[in-house]
Amino acid sequence: MTSKEMPGDARHEPLSPSEERVADFAQRDPLRFATITAAEIADQTMTSDATVARAARKLGHAGIREWKRLCAESVDRAIGLDSNLRSQLSRLPERDEEGGQAIAIKRILSATARSLVDLGDQLDTDSFAEVVRTISAAGNVTTFGLGTGFHAAEYMSLSLERTGIRSQAMTGSGHMLADVFPRLRHDDVSVVVAPRLLTPDVLWHVEESLKRCHATVLVSSAAPPHDLAKDLLHLSLPSGEDASMNRMICTFALIDVLAYELARLAPTRAVERSAEVQKIRNRVNRSHRK
Missing domain, CATH: 3.40.50.10490 (Glucose-6-phosphate isomerase like protein; domain 1)
Known part of the structure; x- marks a missing residue:
């Protein structure tokens, strides 16, 4: 989430160019952002721990930990059960396809075996x-x-x-x-x-x-x-x-x-x-x- 994407009518301090780099990193790669330390985030964005903390505050988060948690939740939704199920169903035959059930059983069990x-x-x-x-x-x-x-x-x-x-x-x-x-x-x-x-x-x-x-x-x-x-x-x-x-x-x-x-x-x-x-x-x- 960048400074241009604040929820509702909230008004926050504008981000500096270095803080924008941190926000862009969180938006571009939320999983990595959520699973590395503040120091590693600073290293990835060529900023500092203090810059990461300021960006979190300016974006309305209680702290870096909360920001990371929200990024992790966004990833969890993106690769959640519903998207996983849709992806797997797309690889199986339609219900009315001849022999579809037998084909589906074989494909599912073969994938499990692999x-x-x-x-x-x-x-x-x-x-x-x-x-x-x-x-x-x-x-x-x-x-x-x-x-x-x-x-x-x-x-x-x-x-x-x-x-x-x-x-x-x-x-x-x-x-x-x-x-x-x-x-x-x-x-x-x-x-x-x-x-x-x-x-x-x-x-x-x-x-x-x-x-x-x-x-x-x-x-x-x-x-x-x-x-x-x-x-x-x-x-x-x-x-x-x-x-x-x-x-x-x-x-x-x-x-x-x-x-x-x-x-x-x-x-x-x-x-x-x-x-x-x-x-x-x-x-x-x-x-x-x-």
């Missing part, structure tokens, strides 16, 4: 092995996600528990993060599940995890900002043409592989926990038959 093959081909095995070692030695693992990412974070937490690793899933954005962050402990491993997009709240959680936790793992198809990437363990998801439809499938598949590797690394622990869970299930089943 995404899973891409996951296997593209996964950095060194990073994966390091994540396995780090989580296996953890005293506690916290998993975090927003939206559908939280469902994957819950599944990961349950999978870890079943291998004998203590874990809990968390979610929250905005002010709710004030309750989430104090739960992060210095001996925790924090796993952040953001399959599609690194929103400002996700990045904020990553930043806090890096400060508060023993190690931080990011599961995402999006590349983290350079200032965070050097301290992160990043498990990258496929980002090809078919990946948008199958990113969650790849996420759950990656969690399954991770859980099996953790069980393989400490089989006694995993078997003991599975046996404990099965005993409880058996008691529940007996009580229901009475």
Whole structure:
């Protein structure tokens, strides 16, 4: 949003040429703007941190963080569920086309299979092995996600528990993060599940995890900002043409592989926990038959 595109009848101070460069960058590449630091924005626009802050204020934002959040939301709308669904439907046969249903089933499942093959081909095995070692030695693992990412974070937490690793899933954005962050402990491993997009709240959680936790793992198809990437363990998801439809499938598949590797690394622990869970299930089943 530039100085010429203010909402409503709001009147703001005119932007200087350097501030205009910052605003133009936010409009031209909102995803990058939302996922890099103010210093990196300044570097990209040949300005300064102070210029970025002034541009945010003049455009009516409470601060740079709010501006970045709005940019992330605009990207989320642009590549949201409706546009994703329309794109996928355009590649499938019409309902009344002869054999259309069978063709659609084959194409959808073929695309899913290709995404899973891409996951296997593209996964950095060194990073994966390091994540396995780090989580296996953890005293506690916290998993975090927003939206559908939280469902994957819950599944990961349950999978870890079943291998004998203590874990809990968390979610929250905005002010709710004030309750989430104090739960992060210095001996925790924090796993952040953001399959599609690194929103400002996700990045904020990553930043806090890096400060508060023993190690931080990011599961995402999006590349983290350079200032965070050097301290992160990043498990990258496929980002090809078919990946948008199958990113969650790849996420759950990656969690399954991770859980099996953790069980393989400490089989006694995993078997003991599975046996404990099965005993409880058996008691529940007996009580229901009475």
